[in-house]
Amino acid sequence: MTANVQPQFCVASNINSALVGGTALTTSDGSGGTFGTSMVVLFTAGANDSYVEAVRIMAVASAAATATAATVFRLYIATTNTGSSSTSNCWLIAEIALPAITADQTTTATNWYDIPLGFRLGTGQYLAASSHVVNNANTNLRATTFGANY
Numbered sequence: 001m002t003a004n005v006q007p008q009f010c011v012a013s014n015i016n017s018a019l020v021g022g023t024a025l026t027t028s029d030g031s032g033g034t035f036g037t038s039m040v041v042l043f044t045a046g047a048n049d050s051y052v053e054a055v056r057i058m059a060v061a062s063a064a065a066t067a068t069a070a071t072v073f074r075l076y077i078a079t080t081n082t083g084s085s086s087t088s089n090c091w092l093i094a095e096i097a098l099p100a101i102t103a104d105q106t107t108t109a110t111n112w113y114d115i116p117l118g119f120r121l122g123t124g125q126y127l128a129a130s131s132h133v134v135n136n137a138n139t140n141l142r143a144t145t146f147g148a149n150y
Contacts, residue, residue: 010148014050016043017144021131030076033130034083037125040091043083043127046149050121053146055129057096057113061103063138070100071133073116073141075115078126088129093117103139111143121147 018040025038043052055075059068075094089110094115106128107116121127129143 003085004020008150010051010150012149014029014043014045014147014149015145017142018042018129019140020073020133021050021133021141024132024134025074025130026132028074028092028095029087030078030085030092031042031087032122033085033090034082035085035128038078039076039078039085040129041078041144042143043145043147044081045121045122045123045125047050047096047123049123051150052119052127052148053119054120055115056144056146057098058102058117058142059110059139061139062147064104064106065102066104066138067100067102067136068098068141069133069136071098071131072096073143074130074132076128076130077121080130081126081128085128098141099135115117120124123136
């Protein structure tokens with residue numbers, strides 16, 4: 001039986017961004033989080049699925065020369081975007097150790113961190129993120145997801 005004989009191309013970009021790390025999530029298995037606080041939705045798949053290229057993480061600050069807390073940033077695929085996360089609705093797919101980063105500097109640029117993904121995310125699925133440590137005062141981690149809808 002022949003299926004999917006025609007290539008499918010993306011029709012519209014889907015780029016989203018959120019701040020992560022206002023509340024810590026100290027588990028890595030997807031359990032114990034609350035969507036909207038310790039578990040942040042970064043990307044929502046479109047009506048005909050989506051392609052997720054990468055997530056870029058940057059330290060941001062609202063006060064000059066303020067350092068973030070060192071942490072582990074985690075990405076999950078989730079089947080819900082409200083309520084509590086659990087191992088049945090949220091799965092770890094990537095994590096990266098982030099050092100303390102001084103943001104909002106006058107003469108030095110802040111480095112970004114990319115997590116390459118390159119996969120299809122099905123309709124009704126979400127890309128979620130958490131931080132193992134609460135951000136320091138006046139700092140945040142800005143996570144931007146680059147993708148497109150089919």
